[in-house]
Amino acid sequence: MMATGSIQTLDPINAKGSGAGYNQYGEPLMYFPDGLYPPEAALVEDYSMSEDGLTYTFNLKQDLTFHDGSEFTAQDAVYTYRRMAESPNSRNKDDIIGQTMTIDHEKDASIAAPEDEETLDDIVPQSLAVRAPDDYTFEFDLASPFEYTLFQIAGGNWAMLPENAVGDIEGYDGEYSYNEFFSTANGGPEYAGLGAFQVDSWTKGSEITLSSFENYWNGEPELDEIRFTVVTSGNTRLNRFKGENAHILEGMPTASFNPDNVSIEETKGSREVGTYTFDDGMEVNYGQIPALTTEYLVFNTLEVPIPVRKAFAYALNQHDVAENVYKGTATPAYHITPPDPYPTFEEGVTSRETYTRHAEEGYQSNTDWAENGYPYGYGETMLGEATQVMEDAGYGPNDMYSVTATTISGNDAYTQVLTTLQSKLRAAHIDMEITEANFGTIISQAINGSMEVFALGDGMEYPGPQNFLRYLHGKNPSGQFTRWGAEGSYYDEELRQFARDTWDEQYAGDDATPETRNEAFQTIEEVNWESVQELPLVNPISQRFWHQGVDVDMYGVMENQTFDDVTIQ
Template identity: 25%
Template sequence: MKRKLSLMLVLMLIITIFVSACSKDSSTTDGSHSKGGSGDEKTLIFGRGADSIQLDPSKVTDGESIYVTNQIYDTLVRYEEESTEVRPALAEEWNVSDDGLTWTFKLREDVKFHDGNDFTAEDVVYNFERWASSSEFIYYGYMFGATDDNLKGIIENVEATDDYEVQITLSEPNAPFIYTLAMPPFGIASPKAVEEYGDDYFKNPVGTGPFIFEEWVPDDTITLVKNDDYFGEVAKIDKVIFRTIPDNGARFMELQSGTIDMMNGLNPQDIETAEADNNLEIIRRPSMNVSYLAMNTDHDGPLSEKLVRQAINHAVDKSELMTLFEGIGKEAKNPIPPSLWGYNDDIESYDYDPEKAKALLAEAGYADGFDVKLHIFSNPRDYMPQPKVTAQAIQEMLKEVNINVEIIESDWDSHLEAVENGKHDMAFLGWTGDNGDPDNFLYVLLDKDNAKKGSAGNIAFYKSDELHDLLKEAQIEMDQDKRTELYLKAQEIIHEDAPWLPIAHTTPPLAAHKKIKNYQPHPTGSEPFNLLDIEE
């Protein structure tokens, strides 16, 4: 009996310990996500609709990758918390010569990479030389005019003039240059790590930023931990976990249940639900984006004809499309958003007129219509929260003018690969501005320099010499009023040639638990998380 009683006591003790352990484990799904019984470790779990493509920021253009790399890397200068004005980062100060060609940067002397190596001027030189070594460094080509024949673009020379001083010489003035350097793709990577990991560096990133890469489980999670030795403001949270949850509704349910702390890609119809929830709040990102349908002008056939592209613009009822955005979108008529200087508000949007569309198609020789494929992404984006439903609506509208649309739906990574290589007839895509300059929209997305298969920013493959000359002139003009005049003219040309059906500019909503404090969403689409906190 005594032995039986002892066994019962042991079993009860084991059960008590097990229940207690389970209770501690379950606490990691909410609250401050404490670990190891310490009770004070703060983990932010951020839910999003798609995984990163890679974690080398110099080789990507997608927001999901940049969202993560923005935590890991620093740039020479960084944007202010609520605007695209720049302030010091890895560079403490800088100056430019009177002719606008020579930029000198004085670097911080107290910075270390996550691998323990000191940050010096030679590391800046290494990164610029790496970016100029191949066309795979996409953003370098977009922003500095690099081509296969001139991989350096306008960057003539980068020299370490001291251990902590770098001089960058341009071949021509570049008005947005200092703002461009704050863009996440120009984060400075550890040369030692790049050499050590080689082709696998994209999944072993090493920077100087407020968070250190820990683990990547593809299509599931990316985990970062706080950099206690960060030269800037050390993060208030200990860990960030980016969770991939493709379905907007499922992601929102996880937010409601407390298994994630914050999310983007909110379904418009869930905004009201979130606002009525005492535990949640809606945070709106300032608008600096555009969503669009690009028509591949490089394909033989109807889309190479301007009249056909104009007809498609007349055949789509954007006011009807805006009902799908449920209050977070406004009709787009230009490639740049109205929040940006240089926006041409005098341009009149193509009016919804199916009869005019039919007349233009007949004039172009397509009175009986034609068949076309529209490539779309399955994952929601801040600039297009419901891509499939939007595509289906456009499909029905174009059917009214005898254009038969087949929708080709792919995951985000596959979609980008297809459209950057020109495999589409028509395609959905969008853009969130990187540096607050019209050049970042018009030159990147519509200039002939960026209509290169394999890395196309201009997925309409639209090539206008007249537009190119205006955009290049605007890049070297340092007077903003004169630049504005050039961009006004550029938008008139684009509107007439109609390589796009501009769809919407959105004010993207994020939803978060109210315990998330001091979070300030940036207009460029991502921001470091070192300033936010979690409070119970």
């Protein structure tokens, strides 16, 4: 197979932009079989939740072993969860002690956060409410109920590690240093997971090789080996696949895809499977599924003023992007939340009046709401408005605003979108330079706040709007990619306070209901319209191509799939 970017790390808690294969060598307590939801038990015999929705109890399977031969016990789960919450190496603290799913813990009042913000670094060591009553029972307590808890912990960043493998949290000296355990030296033999395949060798910029693990909990895999080769160019990946130098191709460059070459033969729920015939006559297997993903432009509001962000929105025509760039493999996006998990409103039920606009009718779907309210042109480019908003801000032909937009190397769709915008924005007094970087670099720079504008696609860890919208209501802005509301950023304080109050009262308040949460979700979407922190582009269709001799199922909507039952003729 082929990886689209460098494999930055094997560490689950530092896995943002890590690259390929994590579903093969890592295993969390729960999993999505072939990417289908709801999640099912992987490493556990059974599980239960208390009546108040706060305590989860997992009875672990016995006699399971890590790749290094050590036995998996509840102490390993305690250690794994604590690392995610407490380790300075964790990029996923928000998933375990953040705004949505929060395992109960104590906070150190002496650790200061920026003014009007909170920090996730103030957790008191060893206070996380996770415990092992015995070797095969694992429990944790939530601070408040969260309906997608089992979805969340089925994600790849929750993969189990042996207790005390790395000494980067209090109470553990570590058998290896951080760099040793996740090292590429000598193939990284120190790494031990519970996945169907074990790591044989790994080089960040070139490849990772995995071999079958005979003691996998679900039976020894059929395949002997999986090799992911790093190939950043989409065209090169396509040519290698057509040359039969790769068995599976995950997605195709949009410029090369011809929808007329698709023949759908079977529908399995939302999955469609059939064949794809290349222009030279080669026929391969084909599968597609609407992804729980939104592709969008991210603005660093510390760098990019509000008028410039609005000019981008006026210049963009999402319908045109979906039709002419993605060639029907995506639908136009006007919300950050994808269509399937978007909240619906019963007929006659109205949304709360928002800061940016009010709804006097009960729109019933994502598309209806955007069609009747999106302020920057639904299915059209409003170049006159883009020009006017920039001229009102003092820009003109002799005083252009300069900005740099970064796209993922090898992603021709993002490049096409930005190139099309480039000429339109120039007419609106914006001079945009386009640069490329690999995915891991983009994530690192986004965390550091060193980019102005960048293109990104984000898939949901669970099918709920809060998965994305938790980042857009202005809480803890110094830790968000957009920095909206951080000191020195370009933002409207009244709008931010409205968003904060809405989220705290209607989503997180003691009296919150499913109805008020849905209203909060719609409000935050409209706040994003007004603030243009993230500018939605499309909701894509995920595609897979595989050769005739490969027996693999098309994955489900969660897209997490282990190749333990894949065979090759």
